[in-house]
Amino acid sequence: MTVSEPRWDVMGIDERAPRRAPSLAEQAYETLREWIVAGDLAPATPLSENDLARRFAISRSPLREAIRRLQDEKLLEPSGPRGFSVPPLGxxxxxxxxxxxxxxxxxxxxxxxxxxxxxxxxxxxxxxxxxxxxxxxxxxxxxxxxxxxxxxxxxxxxxxxxxxxxxxxxxxxxxxxxxxxxxxxxxxxxxxxxxxxxxxxxxxxxxxxxxxxxxxxxxxxxxxxxxxxxxxxxx
Missing domain, CATH: 1.20.120.530 (GntR ligand-binding domain-like)
Incomplete structure (x- = not known):
């Protein structure tokens, strides 16, 4: 017996697909990224996980994930023993x-x-x-x-x-x-x-x-x- 392939062209199926709300890490990433690219976070201003975790009212774990992504994109860089900052625009x-x-x-x-x-x-x-x-x-x-x-x-x-x-x-x-x-x-x-x-x-x-x-x-x-x-x- 031949098993037919599922049809993905049914009208409206995409709209009914399950959607996952953005995670706390994703929300923190998007917010920090927007602050950086808009110039709301001045370059070289010391930042810390504790301060941002309090500001966002989230734990440090999702915040660390957001910071890691921003460091991968070179939008944040290490600063001091435990801090980080926005690189200078030079x-x-x-x-x-x-x-x-x-x-x-x-x-x-x-x-x-x-x-x-x-x-x-x-x-x-x-x-x-x-x-x-x-x-x-x-x-x-x-x-x-x-x-x-x-x-x-x-x-x-x-x-x-x-x-x-x-x-x-x-x-x-x-x-x-x-x-x-x-x-x-x-x-x-x-x-x-x-x-x-x-x-x-x-x-x-x-x-x-x-x-x-x-x-x-x-x-x-x-x-x-x-x-x-x-x-x-x-x-």
Whole structure:
């Protein structure tokens, strides 16, 4: 007798699948991560398990799991005998994070194919809107839309491992973008570089796309390094 395979196309089955509420460790991780990337936890501020456990009203065990994940993502680092802190946002962090981002995203650009025309057209409209907002002095839409823009080609590269590695970088990328989003000149330059990338996507030219992505991420790195070095000299 042949055993039939289970059907997974029954309408609504996914909605009826069991759902597990986020664990305490997951909730602590998400909260701490958001504080870090939004800049609510100042770099080098001493933190301790005991203080955070009291603040979250949870035991130290789930908190340790959250801290371990954040240390794996380089969003926290050891500080003192039992403490930890947010790493400083400096030249080396920008070079390290964007060096890895550039390596991964240029590889993604080389294999990004069959990007739906509708998604490309929608992104063209968003860039037009972002440009108009930048002219008004509003830089927020561009910064908030950065991941969506890069996902236009990264999401179609066909390499789940690459996408996963980029996702793990997002906490530090967001930290850097939050800092960069205060500078109009940098944002205007990044918009122009996005327009070159989108033009390559519209042309279906993967070689040009790779070069445009490489040029953009090199440009971001050099601009931010120069800004941070100037700030260091002014201290």
């Amino acid at each position: 030249v080396q962090l920008v070079r390290d994070v964007y060096g890895v981002r550039r390596a991964l995203e240029t590889a993604a650009a080389e294999s990004a194919t069959d990007i739906p025309a509708g998604e490309v057209a929608a992104m063209r409209a968003r860039l037009t809107e972002q440009a108009a907002e930048i002219r008004k002095g509003n830089l927020t839409p561009f910064t908030e839309g950065d991941f969506d823009f890069h996902d236009l080609f990264v999401g179609h590269c066909g390499n789940r491992l690459l996408i996963g590695h980029l996702h793990r970088l997002r906490g530090n990328i967001r930290r850097i973008m939050t800092y960069a989003g205060q500078f109009p000149g940098h944002t205007e330059a990044s918009l122009r570089e996005h327009e070159v990338i989108l033009a390559a996507i519209e042309a279906g030219d993967t070689a040009s796309l790779r070069a445009a992505v490489d040029g953009h991420l090199r440009g971001v790195t050099s601009r931010l390094v120069a800004t941070l070095e100037e700030a260091d000299r002014g201290r």
